[in-house]
Amino acid sequence: MNEVQLFSTCLAEEFFPEVERASATILQRLGLKVRLLKSAFCCGQVAFNEGFRSEALDLARRFMAACDPAMPIIVPSGSCTSMIRIFYADLPFEDAELTAKAAAIRPQVYELSQFLVRVMKVKRLGARFEGAVAYHPSCHLMRELNAREEPMALLSGVEGIRLVEVRDREECCGFGGLFSVKFPHISGAMLSDKIDRIRQSGAQVVVSNDCGCLMQIGGGLSRAGADIKVRHLAEILAAR
Amino acid sequence: MAVSPKATDFFAASEAGAADHELQRKLESASARHLEHFAEVRDEFTPYENERATARAIKENALGRLDELIVELTEKLTDHDCKVFFAASADEAREYIVKLATQCGARHVVKGKSMTTEEIALNPALERAGIEVLETDLGEYIVQLRGEPPSHIITPAIHLSKEDIGELFHEKFRVSYTPEPEKLTAEARTRLRESFLRADFGITGVNFAIAETGTLVVVENEGNGRMSSTIPEVFVALMGIEKVIPKLSDLPHFLEILARTATGQKLTTYTNFLRGPRADGDLDGPREMHVVIIDNGRSAMLSDPVLRESLMCIRCGACLNVCPVYRHIGGHAYRSPYPGPIGSIVSPSLIGSSTAYLPFASTLCGACKDVCPVHIDIPRILLHLRWKETSSPAPPPWPHDAHRARAGARMFARLARYPRIIRFLGHIAAVLVKPFAENGWIGSMPPPFANWTKVRDFPAPRPGHPRPANSAGKSIRNGRS
Amino acid sequence: MADLSDIVARVKDALGSSARGDLAEIDANGAPLHALSANDRAELATQFGHELKSVAGDYLGICRADEAAARIAALAAETGVRTAAIGEGVAIDTGAIATALETEGISVLRTAPGVDADNRTQTLRRVADADMGIAEADCAIASTGTLAVVSTVSRPSSLTLLPPSSVILVNVDRLVRDIAAAVATLGANEIANHRVTLITGPSRTADIEKRIVLGVHGPKSLHVLIVWPRDE
Numbered sequence: 043m044n045e046v047q048l049f050s051t052c053l054a055e056e057f058f059p060e061v062e063r064a065s066a067t068i069l070q071r072l073g074l075k076v077r078l079l080k081s082a083f084c085c086g087q088v089a090f091n092e093g094f095r096s097e098a099l100d101l102a103r104r105f106m107a108a109c110d111p112a113m114p115i116i117v118p119s120g121s122c123t124s125m126i127r128i129f130y131a132d133l134p135f136e137d138a139e140l141t142a143k144a145a146a147i148r149p150q151v152y153e154l155s156q157f158l159v160r161v162m163k164v165k166r167l168g169a170r171f172e173g174a175v176a177y178h179p180s181c182h183l184m185r186e187l188n189a190r191e192e193p194m195a196l197l198s199g200v201e202g203i204r205l206v207e208v209r210d211r212e213e214c215c216g217f218g219g220l221f222s223v224k225f226p227h228i229s230g231a232m233l234s235d236k237i238d239r240i241r242q243s244g245a246q247v248v249v250s251n252d253c254g255c256l257m258q259i260g261g262g263l264s265r266a267g268a269d270i271k272v273r274h275l276a277e278i279l280a281a282r
Numbered sequence: 283m284a285v286s287p288k289a290t291d292f293f294a295a296s297e298a299g300a301a302d303h304e305l306q307r308k309l310e311s312a313s314a315r316h317l318e319h320f321a322e323v324r325d326e327f328t329p330y331e332n333e334r335a336t337a338r339a340i341k342e343n344a345l346g347r348l349d350e351l352i353v354e355l356t357e358k359l360t361d362h363d364c365k366v367f368f369a370a371s372a373d374e375a376r377e378y379i380v381k382l383a384t385q386c387g388a389r390h391v392v393k394g395k396s397m398t399t400e401e402i403a404l405n406p407a408l409e410r411a412g413i414e415v416l417e418t419d420l421g422e423y424i425v426q427l428r429g430e431p432p433s434h435i436i437t438p439a440i441h442l443s444k445e446d447i448g449e450l451f452h453e454k455f456r457v458s459y460t461p462e463p464e465k466l467t468a469e470a471r472t473r474l475r476e477s478f479l480r481a482d483f484g485i486t487g488v489n490f491a492i493a494e495t496g497t498l499v500v501v502e503n504e505g506n507g508r509m510s511s512t513i514p515e516v517f518v519a520l521m522g523i524e525k526v527i528p529k530l531s532d533l534p535h536f537l538e539i540l541a542r543t544a545t546g547q548k549l550t551t552y553t554n555f556l557r558g559p560r561a562d563g564d565l566d567g568p569r570e571m572h573v574v575i576i577d578n579g580r581s582a583m584l585s586d587p588v589l590r591e592s593l594m595c596i597r598c599g600a601c602l603n604v605c606p607v608y609r610h611i612g613g614h615a616y617r618s619p620y621p622g623p624i625g626s627i628v629s630p631s632l633i634g635s636s637t638a639y640l641p642f643a644s645t646l647c648g649a650c651k652d653v654c655p656v657h658i659d660i661p662r663i664l665l666h667l668r669w670k671e672t673s674s675p676a677p678p679p680w681p682h683d684a685h686r687a688r689a690g691a692r693m694f695a696r697l698a699r700y701p702r703i704i705r706f707l708g709h710i711a712a713v714l715v716k717p718f719a720e721n722g723w724i725g726s727m728p729p730p731f732a733n734w735t736k737v738r739d740f741p742a743p744r745p746g747h748p749r750p751a752n753s754a755g756k757s758i759r760n761g762r763s
Numbered sequence: 764m765a766d767l768s769d770i771v772a773r774v775k776d777a778l779g780s781s782a783r784g785d786l787a788e789i790d791a792n793g794a795p796l797h798a799l800s801a802n803d804r805a806e807l808a809t810q811f812g813h814e815l816k817s818v819a820g821d822y823l824g825i826c827r828a829d830e831a832a833a834r835i836a837a838l839a840a841e842t843g844v845r846t847a848a849i850g851e852g853v854a855i856d857t858g859a860i861a862t863a864l865e866t867e868g869i870s871v872l873r874t875a876p877g878v879d880a881d882n883r884t885q886t887l888r889r890v891a892d893a894d895m896g897i898a899e900a901d902c903a904i905a906s907t908g909t910l911a912v913v914s915t916v917s918r919p920s921s922l923t924l925l926p927p928s929s930v931i932l933v934n935v936d937r938l939v940r941d942i943a944a945a946v947a948t949l950g951a952n953e954i955a956n957h958r959v960t961l962i963t964g965p966s967r968t969a970d971i972e973k974r975i976v977l978g979v980h981g982p983k984s985l986h987v988l989i990v991w992p993r994d995e
Contacts, residue, residue, distance in 0.1 A: 056708050057741045060748035083704050089695035093672030097695035185648030214606045218645025220691050223733040224684040230737030231300040231610040261738030264723040315973040349774040370765035421970035444971050463971040495955040505966040505981025530951045534943040549907040553961035565878045565919035585777035
């Protein structure tokens, strides 16, 4: 394998644009040619999760038209990866050709850390990052993709890093996509617990693989006036 | 406990729950204790994973030929002199039981814990018929005294502290205040013992119904299910059609996992095998035993290939304990006898359209799916129900701001088909909100993002403006966010 | 009002044409019952005792059949029992126990077969008023510390439910390894024809702040004696 596709996701494009470059940098350092998937913008999860299946189908078609099923597709998000890799199977594509294409694409889609550890078999990327870092595992990454070890393995390989533990770190931050604006009171109560535990951990930086969690936790930290930053895992792994 | 919520009650109730830090503290500590016990018994029981898989396979098989199993069970129960009644709806089940109690001249009904009786709102109907109904599970007894429905399917009074219960007993029974669980339990024992001995009508739910032997299995810890099915002259067992398992040898697989996940025990204190009325000369058991088998939406669930899986539930309650939403709003907010993740997938079918929001009230975090002893893929079912609700001819009426958020998401999804347009709009949005950003975050946003900034800041969009590549390590103190 | 055919029709419709042939036949049979050696039984007894204690049961250990009556009479006397209710045994002669209790000055209620509807309520009350209920279990499960009692005319299950103190004897031959073995030992026939209860420890609740309290509705204490009938 010498070439991969990179789909940076809509949230990263709009709110965390450095994620795309950082992810590309990491992949290129491993000797891979990186093709950016720019003719698609969103995997369709936001529509799918709200029950707007025809909109989700449209976006899925657009995404599939953009990619080459013969080549791995790297997504720096556990949530978007789950959508494509797992939930595209639940989308009722009308024609057999699209269904076949979805079946071909799904196993080619990898979340960044899983691709690095499981496919490329690397853990140390020569990254260097100074600071106390708390890792926040995103729910889809852990429970849909079953990636519990990979991000930690990669973070442990970063020079200068000091990893700190957040109590109950596997508990959801309360983002949940549109849940966060439909049920702000519940989402906010969950976030508030998360912020308290992050503050108790002594972390200077919170790292996650999902821009949704970064928006939620970052927004909570900013609102609380905490001097703690949020960073995407790719940024840490690309830092030197 | 009639559940007749107004359509948007969930929003108000969950808001109240989310603001109640005391409630969250109680739920957190009770859940933590439960999860600790569960982890202990799970870790020392190596066949646990196999038992989960076997139990699931048995349920899958049983649901696949449920029609045959119902016939077999009915024949066996009838052979045992049980009277079997079929109820298509909650109304039919409730009317049958009330009529039966009235005809028997019942005056004092004792009930073991049964979520299905909550589902059919049985207690108020019995009371309207002038019959005293006493919940005898300690937790149920406590919430009944408070005039509340249970807030958890295993631990009905999980939302109350021992102090709350001490005050309740003090007020209701005029006994001196004590928060000690031992003394409170002793008080309840004395009072309920007398009630059991004079009860003329008993009602419990059913955990498993074995078709092969015509046996109803009721598991419990306190002995109240045993009492309710042993002492009164007339006994009614109420069960959903999905409770049937084919063979006696299937049962141990469920017993091995149910208590472990439900309460962290290896086996519940009492596992009762009930088969029919007492024989001549027997001391124990009722003179008449009725089995009410209820559909009430279950066959519709069975016909939906995705939703069918939710009928595998053995009501262990573990998904409630791990659910961060449940733990932040409490069971009452769900406005259904079935709260939490499992409640969110079964309530729309069993309780009705007032619970149509529940599938949306989840972050899809998946903790429920991980803990479920029969591996029900709850998040996938939630997604399926969201789609069904959205495409139904009468979708639930959303509160204004939630409606706006959904409309916004739909609009976004439609625009996102045209990457160039959506990127252009993204750039415009970034320029528009830039003046309001401080350190990269915005404190107040207009709709449809206004709800976002109610509780946290919003990230300033900056498409095409990444942080410098090497800044992650160096600039954590002076960069944005 | 619905009847069996309505419900079955609904379920049939719901299942549609989904092929039943595909349903995997579940081989869920319990472990085969091996004949156990005396050593195996001693081991199971130890495990049973350990598990019983972990559910707050009182394990009285193993004794010979001819010692059981004295052991139980002593326990009753020690715990201030004034009335005891006792049923017929399964493999053990409970008559000797009743006599030993009476010798201690304890009044004994023997649950006689053939209770009629008229005196049922009174009999239940008398059992409930007894300080101690004594019964023999049909089977005991080592892996969970559980006793299986089959309710019959001469051995009503109220004996292990109503009195605050419950004493259960079990013959060592009736110890089995796990729940599956117990269910297999009791057998479909026995279970189809009787009320059976599996008892694991004294009655308990965790309904107040998930704190465990014993003796809610059933017995507050459970004492178990394993009886070894032969000289092995």
